[in-house]
Amino acid sequence: MDPEAILAAIEQQRVSDAEPREDQERVSYLGFYLGAEVYGLPLEQLREVARVSHLRRVPGAPAGVAGLVNLRGEILCALDVRAILGLPAQRSADSPFLVALRGFGDPLGLIVDSIADIYSVAPSDIEAPPATWPPERAACFIGTARVGAGLMGLLDLGRVTKV
């Protein structure tokens, strides 16, 4: 998905937040892929999306920390969502994306494979994570929602960022 389109969607979300609407309880999520699976995070916690050209590993860091990224002179701590969720590591020919987050004390971002779309999810559409997921993985989600790309895991960023 074009980063410009994501920024436009963020702006649209801000405008819609300021206007009373019947479907105001719906929340917009940025959907992204890890392998073939789609995951989502609340759009209001998204700052920007960028391609990762160079990731500097931090020796001795916990497995959930992918490294540090220089984003136009600002240094962000990039988290390895795959490792945090216990998913197998995967090498891709394409450079991954950095999903920069807002609302955290430190500049943080998530390393993801690619961007899916923006999905509007009503609270009534959110279901518990599948019982087949390991408990430590399920604890990283507020739930799941059925979207066009399949079952989207809705990340609990408060948990995910506690590496």
Add this chain to the structure above:
Amino acid sequence: MTTAAVLPLLVFEAADCLMAVPASEVSHLEKRGREGFSEEPGENPSRPLFDLGQYFGGRESDGPWLQWTRGASNASLRVKRVVDVLTIALSSLTPMPLLLRGHRRTRAFLAAGVAGNDVFLLLDPARLGNPSAGPDVVGNFCVGRDVSRATTE
């Protein structure tokens, strides 16, 4: 008129990473291996030795030893290679994220900076092997978000 606080840093490669220490804290380099390591007359014979490759990555470094000293603290640091000396504005350094500062191994990194397009890690050798080391001080400066409060000793 105010001038930005700047710090010359010795940038080196170790554990597949770019690291730096204040250049003023490195007295000299020594090429000899650990076995042949010699102390200067009058130096502390109990100077701790850290092969940074082994310490962080488990792989031995094959480059020079840096003789690091800050006040009463000192250490010999083995690195893969010395890259350059860069003069960095303190305001351009980013304190390490909390989740790394609280971790045993990465606690020795105080801040990160940018050299060209790459990121380097500012190392406080006093924290190597000493997880309860003191405040975040590098050179004569405290490392924090508000660098205007940088203090001199």
